[in-house]
Amino acid sequence: MWSQFRLRGLRVWGARYLAAILAVSLALFLTTFLWNQIRPSTALLFAAVMLSAWYGGMGPGLLASLFAAVAAEYLFMEPTHHIDLRDAVRLAVFLLSAVLISWMNAERHAANASLRAARVTLVSQVEQRTAELKATNEQLRDEIREHERAQKRVLDFQNQLRAMHAELALVEERERRRIAVDLHDRIGQSLVMAQFKIREIHALTSDADTSALISDATEILNQTVRDTRSLMFELSPPVLYDLGLSAALGWLTQNLSRQHGLVIELKDNNLPVGLSQARRVILFRTVRELLMNVIKHARTDRALVSVRMDHGRIRIEVTDRGAGFEVSRGRPGQADGEQFGLLSVTEQIQSIGGQLKVESSVGNGTNVVLMCPVDSGPPGGSEPLHGNKNSPRG
DSSP, X not given: OHHHHHHHHHHHHHHHHHHHHHHHHHHHHHHHHHHHHHOOOTHHHHHHHHHXXXXXXXXXXXXXXXXXXXXXXXXHSSSTTOOOHHHHHHHHHHHHHHHHHHHHHHHHHHHHXXXXXXXXXXXXXXXXXXXXXXXXHHHHHHHHHHHHHHHHHHHHHHHHHHHHHHHHHHHHHHHHHHHHHHIIIIIIHHHHHHXXXXXXXXXXXXXXXXXXXXXXHHHHHHHHHHHHXXXXXXXSOHHHHHTOHHHHHHHHHHHHHHHHOOEEEEEEOOOOSOOOHHHHHHHXXXXXXXXXXXXXXXXOSEEEEEEEEETTEEEEEEEEOSOOOBTTTBSTTOOHHHHHHHHHHHHHHHHTTOEEEEEEOTTSOEEEEEEEESSOOOTTTTSOSOSOSOOOOO
């Protein structure tokens, strides 16, 4: 292979020098042919030198220069075969000019060759870089598709979690409802029957001491009946199922005011009656949880609950002018369980298509806004939350 490459190089080298000799020979022939008619200058010889240097490089250019100078002296200088000082100067000027032209063309040829090589290298690098960029873009597209699939899985998982939160809230409410019904049907009715029996016994006795003991037992029994009814209402207020969310919020604010001394103002602009039971339960429990937070942490004796419709959605605001807190840090002294409770409430609101927003700052109170659509509910949201058709009414 090396010999073949060397042979090929020798052929190219010989072709260049041969082209230089042929170019000068052609120029000499044309000059000789036209000499007796128009006496042309050495322009054709210069052109031959330039062509030889451009095509072959410095070596062929120098050969063409020397060959042209010798042939010009021999053929065109008078007298023929004789060189005087003037002819020598002219010959030297021609030779120097030819060498300079040869060198300039050789440099230009080399520069063009370098430019072509650089262009080829650049094109190769561009193609290589383009291929790398194409592969990188394809990899990025694969990563983007994988990221989108991961995001979809995360969103699906979040939706499942929200659905589980909503279902958990409904299951808890069904169990509350069942326990309340059992309290009403079993313990409550038994306590009422015991009241009747004790009254009959009290009517039959005439002993003062016995009557006093019966009166004390009757009072204890009456208090037990009241506590049982209160417990039934706290577990599952019948007003929430029978009269709707507005009435249930009214009962809730009155009950909390009576038990904890918190003055709660309720502004209600008549919510729609056709809410699903799931929405009623989750909104009611959320408002109760927020009011309990006011009682525990706000260090205030007043709160406001505002309920109204806002562009087809229910808007409930729970506001206090208490201690407040930095939302990003949570309440001072807030336990992890309370933070989880707020997170659980948020997830439950989101599970019914709603939103919860908390605005608060230290010393300026807290405002919590609930937004929830009313046109649709989660699957099964309108089904009864209890298996027993009897309601604990006391």
